[in-house]
Each structure stands twice: as structure tokens, then as C-alpha cells.
Amino acid sequence: MAKSAEIHALVRRHYIFDRLSLEQAAGMANVAYTTAKRWKEKAAAAGDDWDKVRSASTLAGGDVEQLSRQILTEMLVQFNAVLDMIKTDIDMPAAKRVELMSSLMDNIHKSMSAMRKFLPEANSLSIGMTVLRGLAEFVQERYPQHGSILVEILEPFGDVLPKILADAK
Structure with a gap:
């Protein structure tokens, strides 16, 4: 079953802005880790590298x-x-x-x-x-x-x- 855009954004936000591990971010959103990992990889392929955004966010503070x-x-x-x-x-x-x-x-x-x-x-x-x-x-x-x-x-x-x-x- 497809997850909503809101759940996808929640996982991304927990990972990038709350600086949770991907496993923790997935758990907070009630999503399987493998699903969150797939979303992260798909986003990176489309130019939205969660790790780069996370690093930039950390540096910007x-x-x-x-x-x-x-x-x-x-x-x-x-x-x-x-x-x-x-x-x-x-x-x-x-x-x-x-x-x-x-x-x-x-x-x-x-x-x-x-x-x-x-x-x-x-x-x-x-x-x-x-x-x-x-x-x-x-x-x-x-x-x-x-x-x-x-x-x-x-x-x-x-x-x-x-x-x-x-x-x-």
C-alpha cells in the first residue's frame, strides 16, 4: 500500500532536521526501514540527497x-x-x-x-x-x-x- 506524501515528508524531516537515524525516523513515522531507505535512495537519484541536506542543515545551525x-x-x-x-x-x-x-x-x-x-x-x-x-x-x-x-x-x-x-x- 502506498504511503502518503505527508508520511514521506515526516520521515525526511525526522532524518534531516531532527537528526534521527533513518531507522529511528522510519519508526517515528510507522514506516518500515526498507521503505524509508528506498525513499531516501529514490530522492537522491532525483537530486534530493537527504544526507547533503542534513549536513547543510547541521552546518547552518x-x-x-x-x-x-x-x-x-x-x-x-x-x-x-x-x-x-x-x-x-x-x-x-x-x-x-x-x-x-x-x-x-x-x-x-x-x-x-x-x-x-x-x-x-x-x-x-x-x-x-x-x-x-x-x-x-x-x-x-x-x-x-x-x-x-x-x-x-x-x-x-x-x-x-x-x-x-x-x-x-
């Missing part, structure tokens, strides 16, 4: 920065949960999809703005989210009939946005 990273992680988990809901609810009207996306992006933008001074790397993501939020609002106001098309485009675009922003540095 500071309770405020650690809390900011945890909040950012949780926020991204919630973002993905809402995206999954939008993708799976085939009866949801296009206008409602655009409204949810716009609201979600607005909340992320506000959170990222607050964290910008603690996490400078979040700034480029914040700028990207501001642009996407503006686009969603623009389409909702001027071209509501195209809302479903925008959602169809934005969902896969979210997968490439971090690489685009990383390349822009």
Missing part, C-alpha cells in the same frame, strides 16, 4: 533556519496534496480549479516572502510562484473558459519549474 526549512517542507507537502486533489477530482469545475491554484500559490508566496530572509534560496521559488499566481488570476479574470487548460499546463510545469529556477541562478 540555528533554530530559526531549521524551523523555516521544516515549514517550507510542510508547505510543499500541502501544495502537492492540493495539486493531487485537483488532478483526481474530475468533476471539479475549471473555475474552481483555477481558484484553488490561485489561492494555493498566494499562500505559498506569502509564506516564502516571510521566510526569504532566513532561506535565501527560497527567493527564486517565490518569484516563480508570484508569476504563476499572477497568471492564474489573469486567466481567471479575463479568460475563465481557459481555466482547465491552464491547470492542465501548470500541473506538469510544476515539475520543471525548480530546474528552470536553478538554471537561472
Whole structure:
């Protein structure tokens, strides 16, 4: 049975930010060690090396920065949960999809703005989210009939946005 994104993020958070061993992190989240190990290896293959993030977090130190990273992680988990809901609810009207996306992006933008001074790397993501939020609002106001098309485009675009922003540095 597949584990939720929240459980996955919980294991990651315990391992990286709480500095628990992978076995302990898995136990805290009621996940088998082999599952947690597979998630960690899969994440590393995708460019999210938990050990490097853990080391960077340890070197950076500071309770405020650690809390900011945890909040950012949780926020991204919630973002993905809402995206999954939008993708799976085939009866949801296009206008409602655009409204949810716009609201979600607005909340992320506000959170990222607050964290910008603690996490400078979040700034480029914040700028990207501001642009996407503006686009969603623009389409909702001027071209509501195209809302479903925008959602169809934005969902896969979210997968490439971090690489685009990383390349822009």
C-alpha cells in the first residue's frame, strides 16, 4: 500500500532536521526501514540527497533556519496534496480549479516572502510562484473558459519549474 506524501515528508524531516537515524525516523513515522531507505535512495537519484541536506542543515545551525526549512517542507507537502486533489477530482469545475491554484500559490508566496530572509534560496521559488499566481488570476479574470487548460499546463510545469529556477541562478 502506498504511503502518503505527508508520511514521506515526516520521515525526511525526522532524518534531516531532527537528526534521527533513518531507522529511528522510519519508526517515528510507522514506516518500515526498507521503505524509508528506498525513499531516501529514490530522492537522491532525483537530486534530493537527504544526507547533503542534513549536513547543510547541521552546518547552518540555528533554530530559526531549521524551523523555516521544516515549514517550507510542510508547505510543499500541502501544495502537492492540493495539486493531487485537483488532478483526481474530475468533476471539479475549471473555475474552481483555477481558484484553488490561485489561492494555493498566494499562500505559498506569502509564506516564502516571510521566510526569504532566513532561506535565501527560497527567493527564486517565490518569484516563480508570484508569476504563476499572477497568471492564474489573469486567466481567471479575463479568460475563465481557459481555466482547465491552464491547470492542465501548470500541473506538469510544476515539475520543471525548480530546474528552470536553478538554471537561472
